[in-house]
Amino acid sequence: MRQTTTARWLAATALAAGLAVLAPGLAQAQAKGAPAAAGAKEQFFPLLVYRTGPYAPNGVPFANGMADYYKMLNARDGGIGGVRLTMEECETGYATDRGVECYERLKGKGPTGSTAVHPLSTGITFALTDKVPNDKIPLITAGYGRSESANGEVFKWNFILGGSYWVAADILVQHVGSLEGGVDRLKGKKIALVYHDSPYGKEPIPLLQERAKMHGYQLILIPVTHPGVEQKAAWLQVRRDRPDYVFLWGWGVMNSTSVKEAIATGYPREKMYGVWWSGAEPDIVPAGDGGKGYNALTFMSPAGTGRVHQDILKNLHDKGQGSGPRDEVGQVLYNRGLASAAVTAEAVRVAQERYGKRPLTGEEVRWGFENLNVDEARIKQLGLEGMMQPISTSCRDHMGGNTAQVHTWDGKKWNVAPKVYQADMQILKPMQDAYAARYATEKKIQPRDCAKEAAN
């Protein structure tokens, strides 16, 4: 009896002591990182992904798209300008504290530190926005994040390339306005916003309220608690209020649940419009045939394949080195990850033209991001023809593009409507500047003087 107790005590203590000894040693080793040879020509990319949790259905294809593009550049071109690309994934589970921990762990890796970080989460973006100015790593939030970070004078290190949530909301209002025969005809109509109850879902509300004041439609706000599997109450409210249009601002399993609930309560899917993060295959396929007619925005690479996909299939998937399954290549979110990676690689290339073909620091790549000019010709060269809108950034404008299209699900695939909408910057720019100024006073940041910097 006594020996059993002692034996158990010894076992437990040995385990506890072992963990205690290992822990600091490992953490220390990890913190110092795999020491890259000082002269190694490598550019390190941290990949903050979520392959587990309720947001994984959407996080996985995006992560695969990004990783595949970088790997393809290594395989096909030997990197960018002769500098090989290295990358490491870190699981965030869409949680802010894990995202911050991943960022801290990976920010110093590689000969020059992290090149750029794509958190793919508005929550993590908010937390990292405070940290990146100290660490000097560009924070790329292509199509998500704080809408006011388009203002490059206050947000020097944030790049919300391609569009923000205010752009998305604005374009949706323009589109439904055009369906009614003009935005003035929206007077008296009801638009419901079914949104994820988080900073991501709440972002479009200021713009929708602004537009409601301008055009006279009634905005009904229906929040859905994370993770969004429980939506019966929300859709009963939709059924009761009978809005003319429903804008869906969900992510992860919330999207497919929303469509299924819409089918259950009989709300016509043709009147549903999802933001570009609510318009991908994992969101609509689980709803089956009932999902036909559902519309969503697409801003950076709708579904489809181009020359770059052939390169990826040839160099990676044919050799068994693809990051994900082969039939994922060409899906909406895969393409979006791919386009984000393409724009990042383009920024590195632009920075290399100024600073030399060597591993670059975050600060140098930031300059590249601020002087992007991905026009139609360059898009064609990259192999993304017809799949991306041009992006052109500057010191003041860290968004670089504000266009989107609407695509509709026909049961088997997405059909992109040809009309390209552009957000109304007359409304957006004052709002962006006002919110950015508020952030600057709150954080006691001195906004940059773009004119002075351009003169230097």
Next chain:
Amino acid sequence: MLYRENGQFKTRYSDDQQIFPILQDRWLVMALIAFAFIGVPMLASEYMFRAILIPFVILSLAALGLNLLVGYCGQISLGSGAFMAVGAYIAYNAYTRVPGMPVIGAFLIGGAAALLVGIVFGIPSLRIRGLYLAVATLAAQFFCDWVFARIAWFTNYSASGSVSVPTLTVAGISIDTPQSKYLFCLAIATVMALAAKNIVRGHVGRSWMAIRDMDVAATVIGIRPVTAKLSAFAVSSFVIGVAGAMWAFVHLGSWEPLAFDVNRSLNLLFMIIIGGMGSIMGSFFGAAFIVVLPILLNQVPAWLGVPISTAMASHLEFMIFGALIVFFLIVEPHGLARLWSIGKEKLRLWPFPH
């Protein structure tokens, strides 16, 4: 041999009643505190500070607060995340709405608000016990989740529901480097841990333990359950509220209501279960275990050279985490603190077996 009390005679009552009566204990604890305040800032890397030490210090304070309620008073609470949220948001409002409010003042106001909320949600404990009380405190958790997501006043009418604080300054010193943040949190945690230890050694703590062990007998001998239980909720919520304010201001900097959801409550509960309920030291052990273990599990595959996808590593983390909790509960239900106590007892006799 090493740990003998030979020659240590106490001549005053105060010497006999001190927290560490054995000289070796006092030396060890002093050395530990000196190492924590002086040695660690010199040795640790920035990653260690940001990812391990600062979360460890803050969460051990929160676990300490929960231990006062669950371990010492026996009232199971699943609402600790809510109390952290109350502390954080009220401290934020005090800091931003009142011009010239010092950081410590904001923390104390946050703690006081959490204290009041804790008393309100502690009232069910006067009628219900055990599992049912756990459910009632879970209601506190969800209620506070709802309040901070829906009532815009608390987030200063921020459109996104996310709030952030500018860089903190305490007594003219700016708390912006990892070392200063760590030392700031450590100072607050040390003071509050000392206060908590003294509370549980006094008559208030003893009344809590009496309620925990046998509340009917405690009532019979004259301990008022209302006073004991509500004071436990009050003190515990104050400590958790201050810890929540520290978590938000110092560690996160910018947060949304999801940062204090039910997962945080469960995390704190696991910390005290593994660390040792009814033990101040146990809170620290449990916090260290839970802060370090996921990071460790994420990196062991890479360290061993076995290539695993991040998804598999994350799943493995959950599985191993759960298995370790079950292992500790079977082998040592009183937690790591009990292992430590048994170790000390054996050390007092070493090298003799008995």
